Amino acid sequence: MGMEIVPMTAAHTARLAVLERLCFSEPWSEKALLEETENPTACFLTAVENGEVLGYAGMHIVLSESYVDNIAVFPEYRGRGVGRALTQALIDRAKAENGAFITLEVRASNVPAIALYTALGFQKAGVRRNFYTAPREDAWIFTLSFES
Template sequence: MNLIVVPMAEKHIKAVEEMEQACFPTPWTEDGLRAELTSDTAVFRVALLDGVPAGYGGMHFVCGEGYIDNIAVLPAMRRCGIGKTIVESLINFAERHNGVFVSLEVRESNAPAIALYTKLNFQETGRRRGFYTKPPEDALILTKSFSK
């Protein structure tokens, strides 16, 4: 098994859009994903398993602050370390660019994701009530701070 994480490119857009469809009740569109390719603040990565897109993640990085938008792994590929590798690549980007912290929201019922983020030293720093729809649910705000 050969897993690498690369910057998202035009050639990945269709596969990433299909991941969005498979993973989220309100998926990003192909056009929305494509717009991230030209955003000065976007840091989007695709995990390739034996050359095939298996997951992706993206964040916006502004003034030393990273805000993770999405982490998605194809359902058949979960529990293999792909999500962890993607999140680590975003954390590494933030650290290399003098980041202060990386933050994200996660459904409070998403125990596997919360376990992953906790393992990567994210800590709960807040809650957004009713943040998610389809179904309605609170979001936990998790943050990983970097010591300077």
């Protein structure tokens, strides 16, 4: 069986909390992830293959605006299209909700993520100076507009 993108459930949150600690200097806790499974504005998706959690992506949709919170893939599964599939699934969901746009922030040094977002049509919309801590770094804001 190949990779599937499924809604995040309570069964995924313990493993995703491990991923959060691997990827982020200010990780979401298992409790915080679990709370998102009940949040009506949240769209959190998990990539799974043969029962194994590969990564996840989450965003919040308010009216026609979609804001990505996190996209993360376990290191051993990177380079296999997991991040692309998760990001595309978020885009598809935002469009299905009649969204006007989807936006996200990314560390300026995260070259692979920036390349992915650009390849999917996101455009750099701004910079948040010194947004990230540990280490301190600028956040680049990328937006994909659905309106012509």
